[in-house]
Amino acid sequence: MMNGPSTEDRISCLPNAILCHILSFLPTKYAVATCVLSSTWKLVWTSLPNLCFDDRLCLEFQRNLDLSTVASTRFENFVNRVLLSASGNINKFSLRCCGLVDSSRLKLWVSFATMRNVCEIEISLNDDECIELPHCIYTCKTLEVLKLDMNFFIKTPPTIFFPSAKTLHVILNTIDNNFSDWLFSKCPALEDLSIKGYIYGTDSVTLNIPSLTLKRLRLELEAPEEDYITKYKVIIRAPNLEQLYIRDHGPGLYAVHELHSLTKAVVDYGIECILDYDSPEDVAQADVAQAVVDMLRDIKNIKSLSLSSGTMFALDRLDYANDHSFPTFPFLNRLEVEGVGACGWQSVAHIFSRMPRLESIVFEEVRM
Known part of the structure; x- marks a missing residue:
């Protein structure tokens, strides 16, 4: 039996590998701070497999929620010191910046991560500047997950993109015709793709997504309210x-081909504002509704389908009495419908009649 409380530091006696694993659950700022605990902890953090930097944790915000130039420089210097002190391979490199970041330093950080055989990179920048990422990120053979919330460009596209990347998530301020032509067709291992962004201007834009390996696709596209003619x-x-998830606030036209393996789809057309009968925009309601039907026809062999209130609103514009274009879903057994009140029950009944194997129906309230 123990006669009094033990003063033994049992945690510090653990092997370095276990200590490093414990620190991996902390933000990098706090993990680095453990170096002052004792001589045992002095260098443990340098072997961290995950390096996550967030300037909101490292710096004090001003009242206007912006970061001063001095504070941003301090944050950049902190990242530099950590990367230069780190040893071993990096599993994950994460960077989130609400303040401005020097683009040359960002390129150095990414290059350093790729040299350390990084497996996952996440970058989120609150900056409208379009930044050129280093060429090495696109040819890194160890990179499996890439998530970018920033504007980026490539001067000279390589012959192959992300040779090992299975997950690619991008959030962009602007999507144009040059965005996809050189990207998705050159990713040999891509399985999970997410694209979110705005499409501006009156010029016709085509987003082409060809892939033999893709298993999950999420698209969130939007045209500005003042630019619905895009x-x-x-x-x-x-x-x-x-799996296919489409959230479209354009609306756009979809041509879906060869989806032989598709089992689940979510179709979320947020187009109530331009389909309203009192809308001043000159939008052909029947044409938009037909575009929805055409897209549904291309995915008619799925087993699970979710339709948003905007999608139901569009489908209600069809003349079901004289129009037999709405497809039959021969294998569908689960349907989720949001905001049935957005359309007439006659339309709902007609839609249900085209689903002979339907087993489960879920009615959801409209999400605000």
Whole structure:
């Protein structure tokens, strides 16, 4: 039996590998701070596999929620010191900046991570500047997950992109015709793709997504409220795609081909504002509704389908009495419908009649 409380530091006696694993659950700022605990902890953090930097944790915000130039420099110097002191390979490099970041330093950080055989990179910048990422990120053979919330460009596209990347998530301020042509067709291992962004201008934009390996695709596209006349088309050709999520506030036209493996789809057209009968915009309601039907026809062999209130609103514009274009879903067994009140029950009944194997129906309230 113990006669009094033990003063033994049992945690510090653990092997360095375990100590490093414990620190991996902390933000990098706090993990580095453990170096002052004792001589045992002095260098443990230098072997961290995950390096996560967030300037909101490292710096004090001003009243206007912006970071001063001095504070931003301090943050950049902190990142430099950590990266230069780190030893071993890096599993994850994460950078989130609400303040401005020097683009040359950002390129150095990314280059350093790729030299350390990084597996996952996440970058989120609150900056409208379009930044050129280093060429090495696109050819890194160890990179499997890449998530970018920033504007980026490539001067000279390599012959192959992300040779090992299975997950690619991008959030962009602007999507144009040059965005996809050189990217998705050159990713040999891509399985999970997410694209979120705005499409501006009156020029026709085509987003082309061809992939033989893609299994999950999420698209969130939007045209500014003052620019609903923007025209864009999305072409998807992915024979191994299993899950498809579309959230469209344009609306755009979708051409879906060879989706032989697709089992689940979410179709979220947020187009109530331009389909309203009192809308001043000159939008052909029947044409938009037909575009929705055409897209549904291309995915008619799925087993699970979710339709948003905007999608139901669009489908209610069809003349079901004289129009037999709405597809039959021969294998669908689960349907989720949001905001049935947005359309008439006659339309709902007609839609249900085209689903002979339906087993489960979920009615959801409209999400605000």
